[in-house]
Amino acid sequence: MAPEVKVEVTHKETIKPSAATPHRLKTINLSVFDQLVPQIYIPLLLFYPGNNSGQVKNIDHHHSLVAERSKLLKKSLRGALTHFYPFAGEFQYNVSISSNDHGAAFFDAQVNCTISNILDKPDLGMLWKLLPSGHTSYLLQVQANFFECGGLAIGVNISHKVADASTMSKFINSWAAIALGSASTTDHVVPPAEYGVAASLFPPLDFLNRPPTPSGNANSGIKEKCMTRRFLFDASRIAALKSKAATTTVPNPTRIEVVSALIWKCAAEASRSNLGSVRPSAWCQTVNMRNVLVSPLAGKDLLGNVVGLVAAKTADISEADDHDLRSLVTILRKGIEEFKENYRNGVSGESLCQLFMEIVNLIKRNDIDTYSCTSWCRFPFYGSNFGWGKPSWVFTSTVDSKNIIILMDTKDGDGLEASLTLKEEDMTKFENNKELLEYASLNPSVI
Incomplete structure (x- = not known):
């Protein structure tokens, strides 16, 4: 039996911006988009393999390598926080972010195995140990996980109130560019003036400032037992799926469309089988509004949350x-x-709020199966080179709630990974669906 994988936090530190945030930028108003997103943390893991397949033989060299990389990550994070200063601030309930240089939480951790032990058919439960947790006084939390082989996994949790996937990818690439020493010669570092623009274009709504009232629903605390699984759709299988799904109405379906449709179909079939009856279903998809809005002011450089449903x-x-x-x-x-x-x-703001409420109410209904999907595709997470190459694997997962799907690019940019959370009885049937397994591999090795 393989020994239990242990992750030991060896050092904790608060990382503050390398330069104080100017007074004129101390308060960043939330946009209505920021107000409407849930107060949760978005997780991200970036894996960087070591140069050795096994354990590092020279312990002194290993300790030196760990210390060097930890120092570089912290120094460059200080620089990145001067550009992404709200990330080092504090949340003022659904009104604003106080950019008071409170700082970000940073943890060094040692993992008692090689990185290949993690990447060979990843244990999704194990992956959560590589993420920082329990420090909600910080909007940004980072955990640098050092493996015995010299490999590294950077775990990031960021408050959804300051970032969506687009903003998060800009931050990660800016941080990496600074670490690589090339920030002055790249366009990855976003000027601080972009913060606050979304709030001027999409002003906050006063009635969303009030703290939420406790729910009177007696069943609100009951959570259904769920399972999360990872599926890989490689480029060749996606091409076959596109061919199968094409019609005169949609002759050239996208990879997101065909993978989403297949997941939706198979999940609905699992639910239908367990219920013993047919009922309608819905697919709720997040949309990057930066790609929808035609106004030049609402361009792709808007930071914060600019997400529709x-x-x-x-x-x-x-x-x-x-x-x-x-x-x-x-x-x-x-x-x-x-x-x-x-x-x-x-x-x-009013129509956006109405849209969100309609979808929230749809998800709460018991007479329809609703699946919520977020796509992180085409965001350049795989381009983040801190000085030891680009990541071999980038992973994010869903919260522990039923019928949640996250889609992510594979490293080659042509395939898709899907992280799905379904009710246990639905997942048992879903993961054995023959049609699904024609096109998807269940949790294959990353190596």
Whole structure:
């Protein structure tokens, strides 16, 4: 039996910006987008293999390497926080971020195995040990995990109130560019003036400033037992899936559309089998509004949260079997196109709030299966080189809540990884679905 993998935090430190934040930038108002996202932390793991496949033989050299890399990460993080100064601030309940240089939490940790032990069919439960936790007074938390082989995994938790996936990728690449010593010759470091622009374009709503009231629902504390699994769709299988899903309506479906449709179809089939009855379902997709809004002011450099939601329902078409793969691709395409048409010229806070509430209420309904999907694809996380090469694997996962899906690029940029959380009884049927396994591999080795 393999020994238990242990992660031991050896040092804790607060990292403050290398230069004090100017007084004029001390208060960053939240936009209505920031107000509407949940007060949770977004996890991210970046794996950098060592130069050795086994354990480092020279202990003194290993300790020196760990100390050198830890020092570089902390120094460059101080520099990155001068640009991303809200990350070192404190959250003022749903109104603003106080950029008071409170700092970010940084932890050094030792892992009693080689990085290959983790990357060979990753244990998703084990991966959570590589992320910082329990320090919610910091908006940004980092854990540098050093392996016996010289490999490194950087675990990051960041408050959703200051960042979405787009902003997080800009931060990670800026931090890496500073560490690499090339910040002055790249365009990765975002000027601080971009913060606050979203709040001026999409002003906050006063009624969202109030703290949430306790729910009176007696079942609100009951959580269903869920399971999370990782699936890999490589480029060749996605190409075959695209060919199968193509129609005259959607002749060239995207990889996101076909993978989403297949997951939706198989998850709905699992739920239907366990319920013993047919009921409608919906797919809720996050949308990067930076790619939707045509206003030059609302460009791709907006920081914070600029995320919309699209809900596509099987009731949108009248075919007898509306969970057919092609039908689901058509529904997904129609939902996105209608959303872009409705919001390309802008969105008011009131209509955005109404949209979010409609989708929240949809998710709460017991007479429909609702699946919530977030795509992190095309964000350049795999480009983050801190000085020891680009990451061999980048991973994020879902919160422990049912029917949540996160899609992420594979390293080659052509495949997709999906992290799914379903109810236990649904996942048992889902992960054995023959059609799914024609196109997806269940938790293959990363090596």
